[in-house]
Amino acid sequence: MNGYYLQMFRPRAKNxxxxxxxxxxxxxxxxxxxxxxxxxxxxxxARLVLECPASVDGVEMGKTIYADSFKARSVVASDFFGAELPVGRILAQHNFALREISTPVKAHLAAARVAGYRDACFGLQDAQQQPILFEHPQCSNILISTTPLSSFITSRFAPCCDWQNLMGSLISWLAGGTPVKIEYQQTVRPAYQAGETMPADAEEQAFNKNAEWFYREMVYNAHGITGVFEGYSSLVDVTGRQSIMPALRGDCLGECSAVGALDYALHNEPAGRDMAEGLIRTLFDTSKVRDVCPASQTYGSIFFDAESRSIYGDDNSRAALGAVLSEDLLDDPKHARQVLEMGYSLLRTTGPNGLREPSLLQPESFQGYLEAYEYLPNRTWQHYAKKNYPKCHPHYQAWHWAFNLELYALSGDKRFRDSAVAALEEANKLFPDFYWQNGATGDWARVLLPYAMLVEVEDTPEHREWLDRAATYFIDRMNEYGIVPEVMGKRELGHYPAPESNADYGVAECTLIQFNGDPACDLLYSLNYAFAGMHEAYMATGNERYKAACDKMADFFCRVQADSQEQPYLHGAWLHGFDYQLWEFFSSASDSGWGPWCVETGWTNSWIATTFALRKLNRPLLSRKGAEVYSKLAPAIAEEMFRPQLPSITVRGTRTEINTTGFSSFAQG
Structure with a gap:
């Protein structure tokens, strides 16, 4: 029996x-x-595989579509591939092209919109699907693939073990049953295997590779403005390439500045100083992302990105923490005023319980609205200062508490301390059952930093007890790889839980898992923040158990840093999702915006790299340098920021309309 693999199109990717x-x-x-x-x-x-034929007699083919157009993944649809690949096994083929098939066929592989981690947990019966590898309806010796399979390595199909089995079975069928073993190295892979011996300076190498990745791939200068890309989209094309996410985000500007400043502090690297100073200038000295209108209710805060109208407390706080650290390391707190304005802007839109609304939207959050047939007037920041937000949601709030404690350390203004303590008291009552975002692990991780900083600024037995409770809870859940797997909390408290049906798959942001116990860990929402928080906990207390936990996380991050010569723009970066059993970049890809292969400069890479460098310097994230500058500026800035204002709305921070009637009409100001 002879076999023939016919590639019937002009390929963009390597065969x-x-x-x-x-x-x-x-x-x-x-x-x-x-x-x-x-x-x-x-x-x-003979046996034939026809890959991407333009037409085949006996098979009615329609237009070409892309899998992402209906959130499809490749799914095993028959027992053709043997026991290793049962019906319903999910395979990541990324955003592959396929053809619509209207002829009834026997499919071995289908493109289907299904929920599940590695298996379609709700079955295929109700799933939107199209056959992509199937028998010719008149001849079982002919298989037709409507999508490129021959580039399975270059195109980065995942998980590797399943594609080895699938392609081995397909070639074995062509060869008349002769066993075929497929082995290869993935083109984007972890730097080290789980049990592999690493060099003694692995942490320093990891930081250096990541800093070089920033300089080489992420930081840019356009018309005199220094910026940093958000990162790379999770979608992988047929060549194995991911698209850049070009948004200029305020949080990324501040967070990433710290990587450059730390490289300068460690290695006297001029590019690091240039990167840090340039990003902070863009953050604070331009209106690219900052609300620069003094009459605005959100003056001093930063918008989500250069096009957005949303102001998130956690994004502002992380940007500020990165910028404060940078100016500490560069010994020049030149933006202390802007940092304080941001801090007071957030503080004045936070209620007495210290829990800030996740996001305020300009202008909607300050416009009047109709409620129960009554028109409520336009609002000022005082509305939010008096209002207790009822949800304790560390994803959105915890690093704001940390920022408040940083500003208390720098300025001495007890309002920052009191707001943080009020929130942490509430968090302590609810722990561990917070409102959670993409997984409860992430919210447990985020509270570590503010609890640690509270001990740093106000070391009491009670505050140490709060920190130890959170740290111990996290440490007790660490596995042999030094990480806490992603888990969901109580479903009724979840913001983005796993899909409950096939139709729910891919419709919103989402956790990386389908069920608790799926072996995924999250480097975007969870472990990155745990690493920073656990390091701070050790610096605050000297507790060796915290250091041992941090050492284990450091070992893990060294191992799972991306290594790639084939996709060099990823070399030295950390990706979002990782399967610690498969030991590769993989998880459920239901998240519609930031899937497992995405790369985030700010949230992920900056904080992992920053923590490596802080460990090397043996110093905390909390900065005290420049306190004399902050404490001198704070009283006057606070007086300005807490002065009563007329209702106003801001259009992207560059034009503010001030209410002149106390009701619904505005005049430009």
């Missing part, structure tokens, strides 16, 4: 299948099907 074909299987790139081969297949003398 990976040829090197695995046995002698009796021939690879051909052709635009038309050889009739002789068809006759042999019909007569049982």
């Amino acid at each position: 990976d299948i040829v090197k695995f074909l046995p002698e009796n299987v021939t690879f051909m790139n052709c635009s038309a099907i050889d009739q002789t081969l068809l006759e042999q297949a019909y007569q049982g003398q």
Whole structure:
């Protein structure tokens, strides 16, 4: 029995299948099907795989579509591939192209919108699907693939073990049953395997590679403005490439500045100083992301990005913490005024219980509205200062508490301390059952930093007890790899839980898992913040148990840093999702915006790299340098920021309209 693999299109990606074909299987790139081969297949003398044919007699093919257009993944649809790949096994083929097929066929592989981690937990029956590898309806010796399979290595199909089995089974079928073993190295892979010996300076190497990645790939200068890209989208194209996310985000500007400043502090690297100073200038000295209108209710805060109208407390706080650390390291607190204005802007829109609303939107959060047939007037910041937000949600709030404690340490203004303590008292009552975002692990991780900073600024037995409760809870859940797996909390408290049906898959942001116990860990929402928080806990207390936990996390982050010569723009970065059993970048990809292969400069890479460097310097994140500058400026700035204002709304921070009637009309100011 001879086999023939016919690639019937002009490929954009490298052909990976040829090197695995046995002698009796021939690879051909052709635009038309050889009739002789068809006759042999019909007569049982040959087996064919037709990859992406333009047309096939007996099969009605429609238009080309992309899997992401209906949130599809590849799913095993028959027992063709054996026990290792049961029906319902999910395979990540990323955003692959396929053809619509209207002819009834026997599918072995389907593109289907299904929920699940590695298996379709709700089955295939109600799933939106299209066959992508199927038998010709008139000849079982002919298989038709409507999507490129031959580039499975270059295109970064995942998980690796399942694609090894699938392609091995397919080639074995072509060869008449001859076993075929597929082994290869992934083009984007972890730097070290789980049990591999690492060099003694692995942490320093990891930081250096990440800093170089920032300089090489992420930081740019356009028309005199220094910026940093958000990162890379999770979607992978047929060439294995991911698209850049070009948004200029305020949080990324401040967070990433710290990486440059730390590289300068450690290695006297001029590029690091330039990066830090340039990003902070863009953050604070321009209106790219900052609300610069003194009459605005959100004056001094930063918007989500250069196009957004949303102001998140956690984004502002992380940007500020990165910037404060940078100016500490550069010994120049030149933006103390802007940092204080941001701090007071957040503080005055936070209620007495210290829990700030996740986001305020300009202008909607300050416009009047109709409620129960009564028109409520336009609002000022005082509305939010008096209002207790009822949800304790550390994802959005915890690092704001930390920022408040940083500003208390720098300025001495007890309002920052009191707001943070009020929030941490509430968190302590509810722990561990917070409102959670993409997973409860992330919210447990985020409270570590403010609890640690509270001990640093006000070391009492009670505050140490609060910190130890949170740290111990986290440490007790660490596995042998030094990480806490992603888990969901109580479903009724979850913001983005796992999909409850196939139709729910891919419709919103989402956790990386389907069920608790799925072996995924999260480097975007969870472990990155745990690493920073646990380091701070050790610096605050000297507790060796905290250091041991931090050491384990450091070991893990060294191992899972991306290594790639084939996709060099990822080399030295950390990605969002990681499966610690498969030991590769993989998880459920239901998150519609930031899936497992996405790369975030600010949230992920900056804080992992920053924590490595802080460990090297043996210093905390909390900064005290420049306190004389902050404490001198704070009283006058506070007086300005807490002065009563007329209602006003801001249009992207550059124009403010001031209410002149106390009701619903505004005049430009």
